Amino acid sequence: MKTPLITLLIALVFCSCQSEDTQKTEVASPNKNLVVDFDVNTEGRPYYVVKFNNKTVVDTSYLGFEFKDAPAFHKNFIIKNTSSSTFNETWQMPWGEQLDVVNHYNELKVELQEKTSPERFFNIVFKVYDDGIGFRYEFPKQARLKGDIFITEEHTEFNLTEDYNTFWIPGDWDIYEHLYNTTALSEINALQFANHKNLAQTYIPENAVNTPVTMVGADGTHLSFHEAALVDYSGMTLKVDTENLNLKSNLVGSENTDYKVKRTMPFNTPWRTIHITDNAPDLIESNLIVNLNEPNKLGDVSWFKPMKYTGVWWEMHLGKSSWDYGMTQDMSTWTDGDKSNGTHGANTENVKRFIDFSAKNNIGGVLVEGWNTGWEHWIGFEDREGVFDFVTTYPDYDIDEVVRYGKEKGVDIIMHHETSAATETYTKQQDTAFALMQKYGMHTVKTGYVGKILPKGEYHHGQYMVNHYNNTVIKAAKYEVAINAHEPIKATGLRRTYPNTISREGLRGQEFNAWATDGGNPPEHLPIVAFTRMLSGPIDFTPGIFNIKFDEFKKDNQVNTTIAQQLALYVVIYSPVQMAADLVEHYEANPEPFQFIKDVGVDWETTKVLNGVVGDYVTIARKERETGNWFVGGITDEKARDIDVVFDFLDADQTYEVIIYKDGENAHWDNNPLAITIEKIEVSKGSKINVKLAEGGGFAISLIKK
Structure with a gap:
């Protein structure tokens, strides 16, 4: 971590007086x-x-x-x-x-x-x-x-x-x-x-x-x-x-x-x-x-590295695999606790497949959900205390081999702790769980709090849980663990004070597109989120879905954007951990648009919002730390529109390899979401281009320094 630089500090008392007639108010x-x-x-x-x-x-x-x-x-x-x-x-x-x-x-x-x-x-x-x-x-x-x-x-x-x-x-x-x-x-x-x-x-x-x-x-x-x-x-x-x-x-x-x-x-x-x-x-x-938050209390947090990640996650929302080891796919019938149901996603072979893919494609981590015992008992049970233990793996997941293989390939394993909102169980086991992560050199955990809070009568956003979330962050820091919280308390800038609180959900995320019965997130959702929820802090939205319709899994659900907008989200919706959320096979089938996900940064030196109207559209440019590369993303709601991009933010006398990924001709979030045009263009400082965004569409631009 770089030491904070105080360039100017003035604390002058202009008025301090007892007379009510002269008080400055x-x-x-x-x-x-x-x-x-x-x-x-x-x-x-x-x-x-x-x-x-x-x-x-x-x-x-x-x-x-x-x-x-x-x-x-x-x-x-x-x-x-x-x-x-x-x-x-x-x-x-x-x-x-x-x-x-x-x-x-x-x-x-x-x-x-x-x-x-x-x-x-x-x-x-x-x-x-x-x-x-x-x-x-x-x-x-x-x-x-x-x-x-x-x-x-x-x-x-x-x-x-x-x-x-x-x-x-x-x-x-x-x-x-x-x-x-x-x-x-x-x-x-x-x-x-x-x-x-x-x-x-x-x-x-x-x-x-x-x-x-x-x-x-x-x-x-x-x-x-x-x-x-x-x-x-x-x-x-x-x-x-x-x-x-x-x-x-x-x-x-x-x-x-x-x-x-x-x-x-x-x-x-x-x-x-x-x-x-x-x-x-x-x-x-x-x-x-x-x-408005206090300065960093943790000191050096260089052990946390901003990264892109893949993982065993989206496939469960699609129904391709399950979180649990011994239940039927819809989690309704217990079969045999010692025998796999055949659909368990967090198995050693599957995780290695994600590690191999990540290693080849400039992706630093793999999230593994459903690795630990307890998933067969957590839905529909009133008393969820004691269900998860956060250290015991299912029989088909060899954590030693997975971590070893990841290190060999240069890929980190991201831990997952679903608490089922049983807070007392998680609080008691945090030292053991974080110590296990420390043993394996894991520095990031995604936590979850699905369900009504236990103890009964508490709410996710009350003082009891505010303290639980914050105490978890403080405890995790002792083990050099960073927290990406789901079903969280709202972000309020505490990432400045405790920089191991890296991201969180706290909004209607991508998974609603896979299973919600109301049609999923409409095209206007993210152009609103950028000016509302994102003002509070980083969002783990899990972008990058290429298989927009996924009819082979769920014919009644889809993602309500174009594929170009999914690329743009890596720039527009900020998080220091950004998931390439789709299945490996969908990326392998679309190598050209996937190139942007391979190239795009996650840690920024400068951010400039080029234009935007709340709920309609927004365009953001970000300059990557270390490399100096720029990336631009723009998204729109259900209305097509033309957006002007002026490259006055570029470095003078610097040449870039520039690729634009934009909605193809006749692209549409519902009728034609996969239409995308990819072309190399030439720009320099001060250049101006016009980009056409389809309904529910977007564009992404990479500017790699030569």
């Missing part, structure tokens, strides 16, 4: 375009207002808390003190979308105290960037508020001034795997999605949305609401008041407690964040979320 962004005003009203209720380009985008929005067995933080506050400062540094990502990250903001700290007994106090801190704000509550040490604090609700408001066009998923306490909806803010109806038939678990108690939730105004103002540094706290959904255009924090709770968050004084809450830009591309280029 306004803070502007470094470029002055974004302004936050703070005050308390005549009842002593604290509130803030946000202005962008001289327009109020968040009007009077109140702040506060409710506690168990204690008076609420609601009103009767006075401003005791304020202080402001500015901060500017450049730090470096050990891996990521870019190498150098500028962290430049102005800060306002407001100290509040009750003007009546018991005269408790707390602080609100605002950090204002050119592209958004973050604010959090701080509970300092004090005699009148000490010990354990039980928060029953946090009342953070975002009072909007326009009926924004909103891209949202329901405020589900258990899963993020919903399709995005596009409606006016006033038309949000999350409760219509309760008890979704395609989800393994779901609970939607309010008309609320999960974050990030992105909005676009009539004048082009773009807002996206989320949170950063979610540690020892409950995940935040946003309850929607459709009449008053108001969002209010609604913390995820638990059936086992009469409070939502338990903290010990003193403590800080996570940051509440608002991206604010005047265009869509700047949302993606923003570093607001990672910048």
Whole structure:
């Protein structure tokens, strides 16, 4: 890992005073375009207002808390003190979308105290960037508020001034795997999605949305609401008041407690964040979320290598093979625990086949799902504790031989831990499981939490699970293991603090195309995801499906993109681990488009979003670390369109071998998804080309330095 480089650091106190007449309660962004005003009203209720380009985008929005067995933080506050400062540094990502990250903001700290007994106090801190704000509550040490604090609700408001066009998923306490909806803010109806038939678990108690939730105004103002540094706290959904255009924090709770968050004084809450830009591309280029997290606590993490990977995964979703060893293919009938059913995917011979293919094609890893015992008992069983042990292999999987063979070929084995949401079993066995990985030199694990959380009454996004996910990352780091979490808690930028939290699912992924009964992910899905879910952090979406229709496996399902868009996703949807998800035989049958997957990078020095409209299309260019090669990807929704690509980001006086992979003539995500045109072109810095994207299509460009 490269040492963070602080280029400029200024911490100047502009105002620190006791007189209420001279207190500074306004803070502007470094470029002055974004302004936050703070005050308390005549009842002593604290509130803030946000202005962008001289327009109020968040009007009077109140702040506060409710506690168990204690008076609420609601009103009767006075401003005791304020202080402001500015901060500017450049730090470096050990891996990521870019190498150098500028962290430049102005800060306002407001100290509040009750003007009546018991005269408790707390602080609100605002950090204002050119592209958004973050604010959090701080509970300092004090005699009148000490010990354990039980928060029953946090009342953070975002009072909007326009009926924004909103891209949202329901405020589900258990899963993020919903399709995005596009409606006016006033038309949000999350409760219509309760008890979704395609989800393994779901609970939607309010008309609320999960974050990030992105909005676009009539004048082009773009807002996206989320949170950063979610540690020892409950995940935040946003309850929607459709009449008053108001969002209010609604913390995820638990059936086992009469409070939502338990903290010990003193403590800080996570940051509440608002991206604010005047265009869509700047949302993606923003570093607001990672910048609001603490610096790297792990030090050198060079043992983790960003990589592409193949694996025993997609074949199970297609029904070609099974996760379990001794059950029928549909996992409905147990046969004989000592005898294979003949369809078990994670067998030594099959895994070696993936290793051979990866070794030949510049792919660094192979994921193996279904290698360990327990799969025959985990679906449909109420008590799943003790089902998996994470060290015992099925009889047809020789882990010693697989690892040996992988090392011989220069290919890493990626571990898989499906917990079946039985958290106590996994917590007890983590040291043993991670020690096994350390023994074999495995540095990456994909974790899974399918099903209702055990212990019963907990939810995936409540404080109990927030702590479980974060503690797993911290424990794994001790064994030099990086976590790619599925059925996760939302990403909130903690990858800066713990760089072994490398990727996660947290959205409706590729597998829904293989088995969902509602037609799979529509073409507009990923052009929305790029401006919503991806703002929070890396996504393990598993792109690269070439056999779009897969009629030989499932005639009623398909991937709803062209093959060119599947290539583009390696650039557009960011992750430091990118799967070549299809079957080996489908890549071997299509060597020309597969060349792009062989060439494309996974670790970037620079990212530039060339154009985009939320939910419609996006084009992204990324420069690979070490090599200096550039790769460009563009995708569209169900509408065909022409996209201009201007190569003003290229190095001057540098020649490249340029190949463009684009939708072929008459390509269409449904009628003709495999039509692709591959051609070599010539470009230089400043060149401009026009690319035609088919319905549900895309394009990918490799620019390899000569």
